[in-house]
Amino acid sequence: MDTAKFEEVFEAKLAKNDFIEPKDWMPENYRKHLIRQVSQHAHSEIVGMLPEGNWITRAPSLRAKLVLLAKVQDEGGHGLYLYTAAESLGISRDEMLNALLTGKAKYSSIFNYPTLTWADIGAIGWLVDGAAIMNQVMLQRSSYGPYSRAMVRICKEESFHQRQGYESITHLAFGTPEQKAMAQDALNRWWFPTLMMFGPPDRESPNSENALKWRIKRETNDQLRQRFVNQTVKQVEYLGLTVPDKHLKWNEAKQGYDFSEPDWDEFKNVIKGNGICNKERLASRNKAHSEGAWVRAAAEAYGKKQPEKEAA
Amino acid sequence: MSDNQGQLWEVFVQKKSGQPFVHCGNVHAFDKEMALQNARDVYTRRNEGMALWVVLSTAIVASSPEDIGSFFEPANDKIFRHPTFYQIPDGVGHM
Ligand SMILES: [Fe+2]
Ligand SMILES: [Fe+2]
Numbered sequence: 096m097d098t099a100k101f102e103e104v105f106e107a108k109l110a111k112n113d114f115i116e117p118k119d120w121m122p123e124n125y126r127k128h129l130i131r132q133v134s135q136h137a138h139s140e141i142v143g144m145l146p147e148g149n150w151i152t153r154a155p156s157l158r159a160k161l162v163l164l165a166k167v168q169d170e171g172g173h174g175l176y177l178y179t180a181a182e183s184l185g186i187s188r189d190e191m192l193n194a195l196l197t198g199k200a201k202y203s204s205i206f207n208y209p210t211l212t213w214a215d216i217g218a219i220g221w222l223v224d225g226a227a228i229m230n231q232v233m234l235q236r237s238s239y240g241p242y243s244r245a246m247v248r249i250c251k252e253e254s255f256h257q258r259q260g261y262e263s264i265t266h267l268a269f270g271t272p273e274q275k276a277m278a279q280d281a282l283n284r285w286w287f288p289t290l291m292m293f294g295p296p297d298r299e300s301p302n303s304e305n306a307l308k309w310r311i312k313r314e315t316n317d318q319l320r321q322r323f324v325n326q327t328v329k330q331v332e333y334l335g336l337t338v339p340d341k342h343l344k345w346n347e348a349k350q351g352y353d354f355s356e357p358d359w360d361e362f363k364n365v366i367k368g369n370g371i372c373n374k375e376r377l378a379s380r381n382k383a384h385s386e387g388a389w390v391r392a393a394a395e396a397y398g399k400k401q402p403e404k405e406a407a
Numbered sequence: 408m409s410d411n412q413g414q415l416w417e418v419f420v421q422k423k424s425g426q427p428f429v430h431c432g433n434v435h436a437f438d439k440e441m442a443l444q445n446a447r448d449v450y451t452r453r454n455e456g457m458a459l460w461v462v463l464s465t466a467i468v469a470s471s472p473e474d475i476g477s478f479f480e481p482a483n484d485k486i487f488r489h490p491t492f493y494q495i496p497d498g499v500g501h502m
Contacts, residue, residue, distance in 0.1 A: 119472045165452075172449050179415070179433035188412045188435060245432070252453075395413065398437030 109310055114240035117183040125309050128302065129239055130184050132311065134191045137177035138202035141195070142376050144170045146210040147219060155213060162259050163216065169252050176248060180241040196381050204362060205292050207370030214267050214274075214281035220260015222282075222289040222327070228253045229323050230293065238310035261330065268334035275335070282331065283339040287357040293320040295359065325351045413437040415464040418446040420456035428460050436461075 101120040108115060115121055144167050151167065154160035178188055194200035205223055210216060231253065235246040267278040294300060294316040306312040324343075331338050342355045364370070412435040419428040431450050436442035442461040451459070470478055486492050495502050 116472065118469065169452070172452065175434070175449050176432060182415065182433070192412075248432075391411065391413075394437040394441060395411070398413065398441070401438045 109238055112310075114243060115238050116240045124305065125311075126184055128305060128309070129242065129311060130181055130186050132306070133177055133181040133184070133239075133242055134186065134194070135201050135203075137174045137181060137191065138195045138200050139206065140170050140174035140177060142202045142206045142380065143223075144174075145376055145379050146206055146208070146372075147216055149210055150213065150216050153213070154216075159263070166220065166256050166259065169256065173245075173249050173252070176245040177242075180239075180245045183241045184239075192384070196377075196384055198368065198377055201366065203292060204365040204370065205288050206376060207365050207372045208284070208288050209371050211284075212277050212281065214264065214277040215285070217260050217263030217267060217278070218281035218285045220256050220258075221264050221330070222260070222285050223292070224253055224256040224260060225327065226289050226292045226323055228257060229319050229326075233313050233319065236310075236313055242311075265334065268336055278334065279336050282336050286339050290320055290323070290354075290357045291362045291365075293317075293323070295362070296356065321351050324354050328352055413441070416442040416446070416461045417464050417467055418450055419460040419462070420446075420450055421458040421460075422456055424457055428458070431455075433464065434461070 102122065105115070105119070105121060105125075108119075115125075147163060147167050147170075151160060151163050154163050178191060181191060182188055191200070195202070210219070228250065231246050231250050235243055235250060237243045237246065264278050264281070267274040269275075294303075297303060297315045297317045300316055303312070303315060307315070328338060328343070338354075340355045342353065344353045345351075346353045365373070368374075414435065414437070416434050416436055417430060418432050418434055420431045421428045434442055434445040434449055436445050439461060443459060446459050446461050450456070482488075
């Protein structure tokens with residue numbers, strides 16, 4: 096078959112809502128787009144373990160510590176599902192890790208903000224995982240089979256993440272005045288960075304058009320952001336807290352809230368590497384990776400010594 | 408000293424005894440024992456399975472998507488392999 100014929104088969108599959116599998120022919124740009132998106136997603140899961148991992152030793156109760164450990168462990172698992180999905184597109188795990196460790200690869204801007212108080216851990220589960228879920232529910236129907244399957248698995252696990260976060264924030268919001276103030280402070284700091292997680296506005300989103308055409312994404316950044324705000328406001332109200340946006344207002348005509356856009360210059364600046372924690376996150380990843388080098392070397396040497404040599 | 412993540416393994420999980428093993432994803436590992444342990448940690452943290460298989464990815468032989476048509480073609484014109492092909496008189500009960 097010539098390329099035109101392959102392309103026809105590929106387009107026909109997309110039109111039928113069929114999935115594209117690793118060995119299927121796909122346009123080079125589709126492959127590149129997915130490698131970038133899936134590896135960035137994987138990096139986000141892995142770097143996302145850092146702001147929360149930071150609080151494991153300081154969790155206020157044994158229950159809270161167990162929950163946080165389990166959640167952070169899940170995020171590590173999410174990273175692994177996604178790395179293998181990206182590998183099926185022809186990039187090696189080493190190549191991806193290298194790109195992350197050398198600062199060449201991007202990951203979600205949200206993880207470059209600091210977790211200053213225990214309330215931030217609740218806010219992350221509730222808002223950050225909540226926003227991630229909104230995006231990932233859509234990606235369950237992404238056209239690339241391995242990515243879609245990874246998302247189905249991830250979404251099943253995510254709902255515990257958001258619920259534990261909201262429960263934790265609830266305790267603070269209904270606690271002492273100091274605790275309630277902590278919850279409000281966390282909401283104030285995480286609200287706009289969370290809205291940034293959906294990516295730049297549609298009017299200036301360079302990759303969106305192809306992603307929609309190829310059904311890698313099914314909805315635009317602005318659509319998802321709007322849905323998130325609509326859903327989250329009543330959760331804020333229940334807590335007796337205030338969304339830090341004086342322009343937030345119900346719009347009867349569109350059956351949704353009007354709200355202020357995040358500061359897109361700040362967003363671009365964080366993406367460029369100038370966020371509060373970019374350097375610290377990269378340094379932590381590099382430290383963990385180099386401290387684990389001897390373990391990988393020992394495991395490899397041990398694997399080679401196995402009698403059957405399957406893994407040699 | 409090389410620094411890598413080991414080889415790629417395919418993971419199959421059996422939900423309950425008696426059910427088929429279903430592919431669920433991949434892990435990296437340096438030997439089969441580590442592959443099993445990694446598969447347990449990555450894919451069965453919530454009792455998703457009672458048994459696991461791990462197989463080196465290089466050992467999997469797959470049909471090629473290009474010749475789906477001709478490869479599965481022999482099944483297409485054999486409708487007599489399906490029970491609905493046959494007429495059974497009314498009144499003889501469920502068959
Ligand atoms: Fe996750
Ligand atoms: Fe999560």
